[in-house]
Amino acid sequence: MSDQLERLFADLLASQDKSSASLPPVHLWKPQLSGDMDMIIDREGRWIHEGGEIKRPAMVKLFASILVFEECDYFLVTPVEKWRIQVDVAPLFVVAAERETRAGYQAIKLTTVTGDVVIVDRQHPLSMQAFSGSEEPLPLVLVRRNLQALLSRNVFYEIVEWAAESSGGDDGMLSISSMGERFILGSF
Structure with a gap:
């Protein structure tokens, strides 16, 4: 550009920079896989946990901020945990x-x-x-x-x-x- x-x-x-500045440094976190979580992000961007939609926008925003994509899978990560989740499209x-x-x-x-x-x-x-x-x-x-x-x-x-x-x-x-x-x- x-x-x-x-x-x-x-x-x-x-x-654009402001929206990404407050994100946690997930690229630095390298925990071992903790397992699979019963969570899916559907085609319309709804976060479904154990069959029920997460309706609190602040909770969805928090989860989105700790989301990573590695080797064709999506994970929620913290410094000590890493949970695989499913994503329909994006x-x-x-x-x-x-x-x-x-x-x-x-x-x-x-x-x-x-x-x-x-x-x-x-x-x-x-x-x-x-x-x-x-x-x-x-x-x-x-x-x-x-x-x-x-x-x-x-x-x-x-x-x-x-x-x-x-x-x-x-x-x-x-x-x-x-x-x-x-x-x-x-x-x-």
Whole structure:
């Protein structure tokens, strides 16, 4: 990302940095596996423990802050414990999108249900990924420490609408730009 873009969108990038600054240093914690926990994060980002949805947002945010992805599995970690959990599609879920245009450049700001803020850019790419059980590829964004977020249907449709407004359609691909990068959403 160019210095010009960083200066232009400094306030948005600061909101992203602020959301990740309060996270615990889970990348430094290396406990042994404690076992499997009866917890699943479903496709809509709901955290289900022993069959019941965790309804307290503060509890979900706490769990999300100690989540790691290692060797194709998700774990909740503390300095002394490591519990494997199940994730249907992605552990985080995007519920809001904002678009800022400045000096001819666009930035897409995404917010997850757990309060993570991410600006779509080279370090936080938006991509379409195939999953078993899904007829169409699903839109995901890399949020932090190799954790991805699935975009809610409403957010994805909003981004597709923005892309359609600005797409030249020369190559038959629908794409959106953010922070000087182009992200392919599909073909038409």
